[in-house]
Amino acid sequence: MDSVRNIAVLGSTGSIGRQTLDIIAEYPALFKAWLLVANNSADLLIEQALKVMPHAVVIGNEALYDKVKQALSHTDIEVHAGAKAIAQLAAHPDVDTVVTAMVGYSGLESTISAINNGKKIALANKETLVVAGELITKLLETSTSVLYPVDSEHGAFYQCLVGERHEDIEKLILTASGGPFRNTPIEQLAHVTASDALKHPNWSMGAKITIDSATMMNKGFEMIEAKWLFGVKHDDIEIVVHPQSIVHSMVQFIDGSVKAQLGLPDMHLPIRYALGLPERRLPTDERKMTLCDYASLTFEKPDFNKFPLLNAAYEAARRGGNVACVMNAANEIAVAAFLKGELSFNGIYETVYKTMQFIPFIETPTYEQYVETNLAARQYATSLLK
Numbered sequence: 001m002d003s004v005r006n007i008a009v010l011g012s013t014g015s016i017g018r019q020t021l022d023i024i025a026e027y028p029a030l031f032k033a034w035l036l037v038a039n040n041s042a043d044l045l046i047e048q049a050l051k052v053m054p055h056a057v058v059i060g061n062e063a064l065y066d067k068v069k070q071a072l073s074h075t076d077i078e079v080h081a082g083a084k085a086i087a088q089l090a091a092h093p094d095v096d097t098v099v100t101a102m103v104g105y106s107g108l109e110s111t112i113s114a115i116n117n118g119k120k121i122a123l124a125n126k127e128t129l130v131v132a133g134e135l136i137t138k139l140l141e142t143s144t145s146v147l148y149p150v151d152s153e154h155g156a157f158y159q160c161l162v163g164e165r166h167e168d169i170e171k172l173i174l175t176a177s178g179g180p181f182r183n184t185p186i187e188q189l190a191h192v193t194a195s196d197a198l199k200h201p202n203w204s205m206g207a208k209i210t211i212d213s214a215t216m217m218n219k220g221f222e223m224i225e226a227k228w229l230f231g232v233k234h235d236d237i238e239i240v241v242h243p244q245s246i247v248h249s250m251v252q253f254i255d256g257s258v259k260a261q262l263g264l265p266d267m268h269l270p271i272r273y274a275l276g277l278p279e280r281r282l283p284t285d286e287r288k289m290t291l292c293d294y295a296s297l298t299f300e301k302p303d304f305n306k307f308p309l310l311n312a313a314y315e316a317a318r319r320g321g322n323v324a325c326v327m328n329a330a331n332e333i334a335v336a337a338f339l340k341g342e343l344s345f346n347g348i349y350e351t352v353y354k355t356m357q358f359i360p361f362i363e364t365p366t367y368e369q370y371v372e373t374n375l376a377a378r379q380y381a382t383s384l385l386k
C-alpha cells in the first residue's frame with residue numbers, strides 16, 4: 001500500500017456502509033472515500049459527503065437528485081443519480097476498491113461493472129453471489145478483479161484458508177448465532193412480529209439482514225456465498241449454531257484438524273481485514289477480545305424444521321441454475337411485507353417456497369435471464385400476498 005487507495009462505497013448510508021466509513025477514517029494515510037452511493041437516504045448521504053468530501057456521490061433514486069445537488073452545490077463534489085451512474089462511477093479508473101454494501105439484488109449490476117473493470121471488490125452484498133454466483137465466478141476468471149469477503153463468516157473462512165491447499169479442505173463449518181428465535185418454540189413462530197424479529201442478540205445490522213437472520217435465510221445465503229467464494233460443494237458446508245458469535249467460522253481439513261477464526265461480533269473487524277488485503281492486517285486501538293470474558297462457547301445443530309428456509313437454500317444450491325435467484329427475489333418481497341406487518345413470519349417461507357416451485361428452471365442463465373427471473377419471481381411472490 002504505497003499510495004492512498006480510492007474507495008467506492010456503494011450503500012454508504014446502510015449499516016455496513018457507515019462502518020466502512022469508520023474504517024476509512026481510521027486510516028486516512030491509506031484510504032480515501034472517493035465515491036459514496038445511497039439509494040434513498042439523501043439526508044445522511046449529504047451529511048456523509050460534507051464530512052468526508054468524496055470526489056462524487058450518487059443517489060440511486062433520481063427523484064432525490066435536486067435535493068442532493070442543491071445541498072452540495074457549494075462544494076466541488078460531483079453529484080449524479082440513477083443506476084447507470086452507479087455502475088459507471090464504480091468502474092471509474094481512479095477507483096481502486098469497490099465496497100458493495102447495497103441491500104439485495106440491487107447490488108448485482110454495479111458489482112458486474114466493477115468486475116469487468118478489474119476493480120478490487122470488498123463484497124458485503126452477499127445476494128450478488130446468491131443470485132448469480134455462477135455468472136460472477138465466470139466473469140472473475142477472465143478479469144483481473146478480485147473478490148474479498150466482508151461477511152464475517154467468509155472473512156473467517158478466508159483467514160483459515162491462508163496458506164492451505166484447496167484439496168486439503170474437508171468441509172467448511174459455517175457458524176450461525178441462531179437469531180432471536182433460537183429458543184422460541186416452533187408453534188409460537190406463527191405469531192412473532194417484525195419488532196420481535198428485529199431484536200438480534202449479538203449483531204447490530206440493517207432491517208433486511210436482521211429478518212433474514214431471524215428466519216436463518218441469511219445463513220442459507222451465506223452457505224451459497226461460501227460455495228461460490230471458496231469453490232466448495234454445498235454438501236461440504238455444515239451450518240452450526242454458535243449463540244455467542246465469537247467463532248466466526250471454521251475449516252476442517254482432511255487430517256482432522258480444524259482451524260477457527262475468533263473475534264468480537266463487530267463488523268469493523270471483517271471490514272478492516274478486507275480493506276487491508278492483499279498486503280497486510282491493519283493495526284487498531286479499538287477494543288479487542290478477552291477470551292476469559294467468554295467462559296463458554298457452545299455449538300449445536302440448527303433446527304431445519306423450525307427454520308425451513310435453510311432447506312430451501314440447500315435445495316437452491318443443489319438445483320443450481322436460476323433457483324437461488326428466485327429464492328432471493330421472493331425472499332426480498334416477503335421480508336418487505338413482513339416488515340410492514342402484511343405477512344406472518346411463517347408466511348415468509350411459504351412465499352419463498354411457492355415461488356421456487358412456480359418459476360421455470362433455467363440451467364445456465366445469461367445476465368438477461370437473471371434479470372427476467374428476478375422480475376418474474378418478484379411479481380409472482382407479490383401476487384401471493386394478495
Ligand code: MG
Pocket residue numbers: 151152153222
Ligand atoms: Mg454474516
